[in-house]
Amino acid sequence: MYELIAFYLFSALIIGLFLVTVMSKNILYAMTSLAAGMVLISGFFFTLGADFLGVVQLIVYVGAIMALYSFAMMFFDATKDIKEKNTSSALVFLLGGMSALVLVLIFVGLNQANLAHPDAITALYPMTEGVGNAQDVGMVLFTKYLVPFEVAAVMLLVAMIAGIILAGKKMDDSLTEDLGADEEIMIVKDKK
Amino acid sequence: MIGLSHYLIVSAIIFSIGLVGVLRRRNLLMLFFATEVMLNAVNIAFAAISHYYNDLTGQMFAFFIIAIAASEVAVGLGILIVLYKKHGSLDLDDLASMRG
Known part of the structure; x- marks a missing residue:
């Protein structure tokens, strides 16, 4: 019951907030609604x-990505509309x-196929019973996915x-302007 | 009862929202936001599949997607700052310098 309420509440709010992100003319509105949507997505994960x-x-x-975006807001004019x-x-x-419709149809079809053969897919790294999620993730991440983990760190x-x-x-x-050109301009000015 | 297909359909809808954003936006920062929306939609699908098949692989992929998104934002925002210093705007139409 609670899962039902949580699912519909979270999905409605996430879709609304991300629509604001995509449609809004103001960068600050878009950024705050994106951050709120991400918080609600973590609710999905929980x-x-x-x-x-x-x-x-x-x-x-x-935390990190939104802070980085808001830090980058300092360089751009964030208050005026785009x-x-x-x-x-x-x-x-x-x-x-159309793409949403096609994706939804694909997933519904997959669901039907899955109901017909429920044992067609088996878990590659099944979750262990009686072990917390963090511990389970750590055990798989540091044994099976150690090399990708280190590559991601690099x-x-x-x-x-x-x-x-x-x-x-x-x-x-400026980083991109030619420094030599600046010096030439200075020399020309000095001659004048 | 909420099944796997519910989560997958929500993820598909959010992905399409991000796709619409990528297609219609002309501001580079807004394009980045739309990309984040798409990445988050895929993360929802991975977490849902991981839950319903009792498999940890989906969560692993979601972690690596988060790492890739973080590095993409770090490099992308640096490039945006350089572009803004050079052109004074982030609009894609102003930045189109290779028009034939």
Whole structure:
């Protein structure tokens, strides 16, 4: 019963908030509704029994990524509305609606096929009984997925260095302008 | 009773919302937001499948998707800041410099 209420409440709120994210003209509205939607998605994870995933979603998405976005807001004009020429909306909504319909039909069909053969899919790494989700995830992550885990760590390090170099180097003057050109302009000015 | 297909259908709807955002937005920051929406929709599907098949693989994939999203945001925002310094706007139509 509670699962039913939680599912319908969360899904309605998430769809509404993400529609605001996609449709809004204001960056701040879009960002706050995206953050709220991500919090509610972590609620989905908790009801699905993926406790550790829910906590990671809260910390990484709502904590780190949203903080990064709001930090980047400092560089852009976040308060004024965005003026953009949207591509023909009717076509886009038609395409989006069609893809949603196709995906829903695929999943309904999969469900029917699944009901016909319930034992066709077996778990690769089944959850152990009587063990908490975090412990279970740790045991699989550090044995079966150790190499991808380390590669992901290296990837995050590379991304961090790239972010620092792109955003943080010489914050006071332009990174992309040719420095030699600046000096030439200065020389020309001096001659005048 | 809530089954697997309920969660998958919600995930499909959210993914389509993100797809509409990617298709109709012209601002690069808003495109990033729409990408995050799509990644989150896929995470819901993975967590639901992991729950209903009693399998941890789905949760593992969701973790790696979160890691990829974090690094994408770090690099992407750096590029956006450089672009904004250079052009003064994040609109894709202003940034189109390879028009034939």
